[in-house]
Each structure stands twice: as structure tokens, then as C-alpha cells.
Amino acid sequence: MPHDEYEAVITLRDLHEDIRAIRNDLTTVIAQLSATTTTQADHEMRIRELEKTTASSVEVAKHEERLDALDRKHWYATGALVVLGILFPNLGEIAKLFGG
The missing domain is CATH 4.10.170 (p53, subunit A)
Structure with missing residues (x-):
């Protein structure tokens, strides 16, 4: 295969921007996961309290x-x-x- 047909130019700036975008996305996912985990723990605690008070x-x-x-x-x-x-x-x- 000739190399010229599939040639692409990727600069260090392009890599740097992509890595920053991925890092931002990952930070957002981690924050959402943390909030979901906290909410789930709160729901679990409230369910357990209701189970205690239910006749x-x-x-x-x-x-x-x-x-x-x-x-x-x-x-x-x-x-x-x-x-x-x-x-x-x-x-x-x-x-x-x-x-x-």
C-alpha cells in the first residue's frame, strides 16, 4: 500500500486539544457518577428507615x-x-x- 493515499497530518496541538476534551468529559462523568452514588445511598437509607417504621x-x-x-x-x-x-x-x- 502506498503511504501517500492514506496520509493524514495530526499535529501536537490536535492531540493536546483532544486529550483536554477527553479529560473534561471524564471529569464530567466522574462528577455525575459521584452525584448518582450519593443520591442512591440517600435513597437506600430512606428505604431502610421506611422499612423500620412500616408495621x-x-x-x-x-x-x-x-x-x-x-x-x-x-x-x-x-x-x-x-x-x-x-x-x-x-x-x-x-x-x-x-x-x-
């Missing part, structure tokens, strides 16, 4: 059980008040029915 399934089951018991009592009280609400205004008529 376990046993605690959730206990709360469900207590809420179910409270709900049952609520409906019993509601039913009793309905019955009393019907009976109280009609006590006179009920007494007449039973001979009073």
Missing part, C-alpha cells in the same frame, strides 16, 4: 382484629338504639297491649 403483618393483623371488634360493638349499639327508638315513643301503646 409488620402481625401488627396489622392485631389492628384488624381490634377494628373488627370495635365495628361489631358499633353495630350492636346501633341496633340497640334503633330498638329503643322504636319502643320508647310507643311505651304507652305497648303497655295497653299487655293490660297496663
Whole structure:
């Protein structure tokens, strides 16, 4: 192969500029990587804190059980008040029915 067909002239200035551009790009990538690593560590720490404060399934089951018991009592009280609400205004008529 003749050397003249593929000849290119690269000066030291061209090499120097390319090396500076690569160095700048590398500095930018390192800064972005550092910021990403810091952000990831912060996210990991917050996730671990949330995992500590999140209720376990046993605690959730206990709360469900207590809420179910409270709900049952609520409906019993509601039913009793309905019955009393019907009976109280009609006590006179009920007494007449039973001979009073």
C-alpha cells in the first residue's frame, strides 16, 4: 500500500486539544457518577428507615382484629338504639297491649 493515499497530518496541538476534551468529559462523568452514588445511598437509607417504621403483618393483623371488634360493638349499639327508638315513643301503646 502506498503511504501517500492514506496520509493524514495530526499535529501536537490536535492531540493536546483532544486529550483536554477527553479529560473534561471524564471529569464530567466522574462528577455525575459521584452525584448518582450519593443520591442512591440517600435513597437506600430512606428505604431502610421506611422499612423500620412500616408495621409488620402481625401488627396489622392485631389492628384488624381490634377494628373488627370495635365495628361489631358499633353495630350492636346501633341496633340497640334503633330498638329503643322504636319502643320508647310507643311505651304507652305497648303497655295497653299487655293490660297496663
